[in-house]
Amino acid sequence: MDVPPDLRHAEAANDGAPAARARHARTSAAPANGPRLAELLGALSHALDLAEGQPPGHALRSCWIGQQLGRAIGLTTAQLRDLYYATLLKDAGSSANAARVGALFLADDIASKREHRHAGTGVPGQLRFVIRCTGAGAGLRARLGAIANAVQNGGEIQRELTERRCARGAQVARQLRFGDDVADAIQALGEHWDGSGQPQGLAGREIPLHARLASLAQAVEASHARSGAQATREAIARRSGRLFDPRLADTFAMLARDPAFWRQLACDDFDVLVPAMEPARQPQPADADELDDIATVFGQIVDAKSPWTAGHSTRVALIAEQLARRLGLDAPERRWLRRGALLHDIGKLGVSNRILDKAGPLTAAEHAALQRHPMLTEQILGRIASFGSLARIAGAHHERLDGSGYPRGLDARHIRRETRILTTADIFAELTADRPWRPAMSVPQALDRMRGGIGRTIAGDCFAALERSIDALGESSSFGGL
Numbered sequence: 001m002d003v004p005p006d007l008r009h010a011e012a013a014n015d016g017a018p019a020a021r022a023r024h025a026r027t028s029a030a031p032a033n034g035p036r037l038a039e040l041l042g043a044l045s046h047a048l049d050l051a052e053g054q055p056p057g058h059a060l061r062s063c064w065i066g067q068q069l070g071r072a073i074g075l076t077t078a079q080l081r082d083l084y085y086a087t088l089l090k091d092a093g094s095s096a097n098a099a100r101v102g103a104l105f106l107a108d109d110i111a112s113k114r115e116h117r118h119a120g121t122g123v124p125g126q127l128r129f130v131i132r133c134t135g136a137g138a139g140l141r142a143r144l145g146a147i148a149n150a151v152q153n154g155g156e157i158q159r160e161l162t163e164r165r166c167a168r169g170a171q172v173a174r175q176l177r178f179g180d181d182v183a184d185a186i187q188a189l190g191e192h193w194d195g196s197g198q199p200q201g202l203a204g205r206e207i208p209l210h211a212r213l214a215s216l217a218q219a220v221e222a223s224h225a226r227s228g229a230q231a232t233r234e235a236i237a238r239r240s241g242r243l244f245d246p247r248l249a250d251t252f253a254m255l256a257r258d259p260a261f262w263r264q265l266a267c268d269d270f271d272v273l274v275p276a277m278e279p280a281r282q283p284q285p286a287d288a289d290e291l292d293d294i295a296t297v298f299g300q301i302v303d304a305k306s307p308w309t310a311g312h313s314t315r316v317a318l319i320a321e322q323l324a325r326r327l328g329l330d331a332p333e334r335r336w337l338r339r340g341a342l343l344h345d346i347g348k349l350g351v352s353n354r355i356l357d358k359a360g361p362l363t364a365a366e367h368a369a370l371q372r373h374p375m376l377t378e379q380i381l382g383r384i385a386s387f388g389s390l391a392r393i394a395g396a397h398h399e400r401l402d403g404s405g406y407p408r409g410l411d412a413r414h415i416r417r418e419t420r421i422l423t424t425a426d427i428f429a430e431l432t433a434d435r436p437w438r439p440a441m442s443v444p445q446a447l448d449r450m451r452g453g454i455g456r457t458i459a460g461d462c463f464a465a466l467e468r469s470i471d472a473l474g475e476s477s478s479f480g481g482l
Contacts, residue, residue, distance in 0.1 A: 034285035035386045038278035041088050042271065043383035044298055048091035050350035050376065051098065051305070053114030055225055058218075060270040063087040066217035067277060068261065072251050079210075080279035085178055086185035087214045088274075093169030093186070095305040095349060097161045102353035104157060106135040106146045109353045117222055126154060162190040162198035168304065175297050185210035189218075192243045204245075212245045216252060219243070221265075229262045271383060291339060299342035302349060306356040308435055309345075315433070317341035319425035322472055326465035327421065336390065337418050344394040344422060347376025359436040374398050375407045393418045397426050402456045417459075424450075424462040443470060 045059035052058070066087040070080045094113070101109040112133050130150045135143025150157060170187040188202060188211035195203030216236070223232040233256050240249035255261050267273075286294070299313035320341040324334045348356065351373050355366045362370065378395025381387045396410060396419045403411035415423075431446035441449065447467065454460050 034287070034291075035384050036275060036278070036283055037286045037290065038084075038275040038283065039384060040286055040291075040294055041085065042275045043380060043387075044294070044346070045088050045091075046383060047298070047301075047346045047349045047376075047380050048089075048094055050347075051094040051110070051113075051301075052091050052117075053110040053112075054091075054222070057268075057270050058221055058225070059088055059091060060274045061225075061265060062090070062214070062218040062221045063274050064270060064277070065220050065265070066213050067279070068255055069213050069217060069248060069251055072255060073248070077279050077281065079181075082179065082181040083185070083210050083213055084279055086173070086182045086210050087217055089169065089173055089176075089178075089182070090186055090189055090214050090218060091169070092172035092301060093165040093167065095301050096168035097164040098305045099307055099353050099357060100161060100164065102357065104146070104161075105130075105133060105150065106138040106142060107133050107354070108136070110350070111352070118226060127151070130154070159198045166190055166199060172297055172301065176293060181208070181210055184208045185214055187211075189215055191215075193245050194242045196242070207245075212248055216244050216248050220252060224262075224265055229256070232256075288335070292335070295339040295342040298346060302343075302345050305349060306353055308357060308433075309348075312429055312433065313342050313345060315429040316344065316422070316425045319428055319466070319469070319473060320421050322469040323421045323425060323462055323465045324418075326468055327417075327461060337393075337421065340390045340394045340418070341422055341425060343381060343390075344377060344397050344426065345373065346380055347373035347378075347395075350376050357436055361437075371398070371406045392416075393422065397422045399423070400457045401459065404456075420459040420462050421465075424458050424466055427453075427458065428466060443474075 042060055042063075045063075046056055049056055049058045063084060066083050067080060070083045075083065098109045101107075101112055105112050115133050116129055130147055134147045134150055138146070166187050166189055169189070170183040173183040173186055185208050188200075188208050190199060191197035191202040191207045191211060193204060193207070193212070195201050219239075220232055220236060223235050227235070233253065236244065236249055236252055240246045296314075299317070303309045303311060303313050317338045321334050321338050324337050329337065351370055355362065355370050358366070374395045374397060378391045381391035381394055384391075393416055396408070396415060399405035399408065399410040399415050399419065400423075401412040401415065401420075403409050427450060428446055431441045431449060432443060434440045447470075450458055450463060450466075454463055
């Protein structure tokens with residue numbers, strides 16, 4: 001195939017970019033038995049699928065498609081690696097606009113995002129989406145008002161939501177020390193070849209190549225999951241020159257003629273396949289600092305989903321670390337537990353903001369949906385081979401000593417000490433923060449409430465450690481509010 005010049009080794013000059021060299025230097029001293037960066041981010045991409053209302057493995061399959069496209073146009077190993085991580089992290093900003101989506105459309109943010117991906121870009125498709133999804137379950141007056149606002153201000157609303165999502169996603173990439181090619185691809189993921197996209201209205205080659213590739217890859221995956229191979233070929237062809245770079249659309253058409261492409265896309269082995277295909281001269285395990293960074297960033301992604309949970313994971317991690325210190329855990333154990341605390345609520349990315357932000361009592365169905373989040377946390381973290389124990393500890397943070405907790409109804413005999421620490425930290429952080437249904441409790445009020453649960457919900461030694469830690473927590477600028 002004759003590959004145009006701008007698609008042939010288009011970013012070769014960045015092969016030795018400082019950010020890439022810095023990341024390689026950080027990982028070169030990592031322990032040989034630690035999890036690889038590709039495995040970590042591949043597993044955590046399942047959480048981003050939840051937030052976007054996508055089927056499990058969407059990001060992994062999109063990553064695989066992107067790699068097929070990138071190889072077909074002759075990208076270098078360094079370029080393929082940037083594309084690899086840009087595609088895995090493409091939805092890293094998805095939680096940043098979740099509350100806003102729910103408020104604007106009076107709807108389930110996850111369901112709305114899922115439906116919007118298939119609504120089409122023209123006015124008729126967008127209008128059908130607004131009418132179908134806005135105000136489901138709301139009163140007639142509120143629903144009509146929300147529909148009118150969406151119709152009247154649709155362009156500005158879409159630009160705002162896309163800007164929030166893409167800007168935060170790019171920031172996440174930079175926090176994880178990826179270079180500009182990865183961050184800029186995520187920033188421009190909502191742009192269209194004909195200039196009709198968001199948030200900047202870039203057109204043609206103004207759109208970074210990796211963004212064009214990732215956009216096409218995710219569209220192929222989503223269309224195939226919903227409608228199958230033939231409909232996907234037709235959909236991409238129709239949108240060539242409008243949404244997608246026509247030369248990349250032609251490259252996809254070439255790949256799509258091979259039945260093996262579709263056979264692989266229908267398989268369920270992407271959890272193994274995609275980490276194994278990481279483009280790198282010598283794939284390295286992530287070092288301890290990178291594990292800390294990833295846990296911190298994904299904790300922030302979770303907390304960004306609702307204004308009521310801002311900083312929650314960081315607070316839980318800080319409290320848990322203090323309790324662990326008081327209870328005699330050594331430095332490596334405390335560091336390990338801190339990562340679990342930062343990630344304990346990652347399953348909440350699969351819970352609608354209509355539930356998380358609700359001021360009134362939850363219905364039975366809403367309770368059931370909320371109580372799924374610890375199991376989702378365990379499933380996501382459990383995809384990382386070396387995180388098996390941490391996954392079980394984090395996934396049990398709502399279990400109670402008397403067996404009244406969830407998701408499994410474990411009792412004291414089956415709840416590990418680390419989980420007891422995490423549970424105590426989570427309860428204290430929750431009680432001392434504002435929630436939609438109540439204001440924050442003072443520290444004495446929270447301690448009094450928790451004291452009544454000793455032996456039933458909270459372990460006595462963990463509560464005693466908490467009481468001894470209050471002064472230290474109050475002096476921490478990271479904790480705040482004490």
